[in-house]
Amino acid sequence: MSAVIIDGKKIASEVKSELKIRIGSLKERNIIPQLAAVLVGENPASIQYVRMKTKACAKIGITSKTITLPNSISEKELLSVINDLNKDNDIHGILVQLPLPPHINQLKVNMAVDWAKDVDGFHPANLGRLLLGKPNFIPATPLGILELLNRSGNPPVGKHTVILGRGDLVGRPFSVLVSLKDKKANSTITLCHSATPDISVFTKQGDILICAMGKPESITGGMIKQGAVVIDAGTSAIDDPNSKKGYRIAGDVDFKSAVEVAGYITPVPGGVGPMTIAMVLANTVTAAEKLSGRYNG
């Protein structure tokens, strides 16, 4: 038997259709949601991610601008750029593309973004509100995974969700999000990481298995519970002589063996990735709604 493939692109486009309606309502009130992306340096992956996000904005009617800064920019100068964006009433969302150069303190930068415009959800106060179960902005990838589960007919309520990886961007915030007392969440969770002696003890117990380690194709069918929902948030570049570029993007899951055991599975690409972008858009629309005073937040 072969698992049902969860189509992240299709679900993301459902989300985007819903956003278009909300953007339409904003425009009737002469509010055009606007995202500012701050890009430091010339990391090709960062350039590509920012381009994907701004392109996705354009498609649904969010204005965006990209502020490109040299790798040599000082922390002080970067903070001043962010401060200007904070003060600009036409900007509703600010995202600072990671990683930042090593001479810049990422925590300081995250804290400099006005948390009412923090559409990445990386400001500690937004993360703290998540921990308190009173979220304001939730980081895009965890939020996208939660939507993916609920919209694919696999709500995590009452299930045992096993999460592999405790990174700031996916594993740890998702573990908090999916265990909140909320009708879309409410899951028992297990969080495994590099200090877990044998992850297969836990992976085999997961009704839902979230892979966010960045260890390409390391989770095989034999490690997965029969019928489990497997979400692969891994994205690693691995050598591939058959590809034109000489590499390909691989998830954490060995798809070939996993698809025979899982009940539902996301592909890489086309699973979590499109949902992450959709949630950046969703957070930007929400920011515009809140900042324009339509909702109290």
Add this chain to the structure above:
Amino acid sequence: MSAVIIDGKKIASEVKSELKIRIGSLKERNIIPQLAAVLVGENPASIQYVRMKTKACAKIGITSKTITLPNSISEKELLSVINDLNKDNDIHGILVQLPLPPHINQLKVNMAVDWAKDVDGFHPANLGRLLLGKPNFIPATPLGILELLNRSGNPPVGKHTVILGRGDLVGRPFSVLVSLKDKKANSTITLCHSATPDISVFTKQGDILICAMGKPESITGGMIKQGAVVIDAGTSAIDDPNSKKGYRIAGDVDFKSAVEVAGYITPVPGGVGPMTIAMVLANTVTAAEKLSGRYNG
């Protein structure tokens, strides 16, 4: 075989001895650490908690003052009291005793406390820093439990820690704390709560079992893994005709049966409670050190 009893009072007094040395160093620089406790209304338990904390302060050389406010105080007035304490350079730590009356928004109050003086660790920005693995102030009970584990010879590193209860004060922040990449933590975690269909499936797997549900004496020996370390953070008042007061304070663990299965166990009272108070003191000393510029934080 009977479990080793973890003596929270003894370990707390070790912590306090260490704090006295740090307070001595501060006093040599004419800095007297001072805690301000804000007490709203006349909840007997709240009055007792504040008294215990201020008494513990006095014993080790921390000055404290209690600001007692009527239950009828408006949110605005309370925020103004907190703002005055924020601005007072002689105050290093501020704690607002919970619960607050229902007409006051607790999140707003937590956010009003200067997070450099937030010795309870309840400000969302401090909770967010915990989630990021870059903690500033950590809430006292979770921090106390982590110290209790490490100082009793039961470091959680590489172990499976099962946490029962996802409350803001203990279960959820502890689940994050004990799973951080840190030499005192680094545990695989499972977090169970009211939506977990059968917690005994998980309790039986815990090398370390943290009980923070507030369901008196509900965890019995048969639910515990042989030799596990059992930490009981529950405190519920239950009827007891044999007691003078007519009630007694019970933990979440059925001590009689659990002590026969566990390897280590905390009593109630005398386990987690004294550590919580010690950690409020520790956070206050740390705040005084940081605010006086000795350390950069």
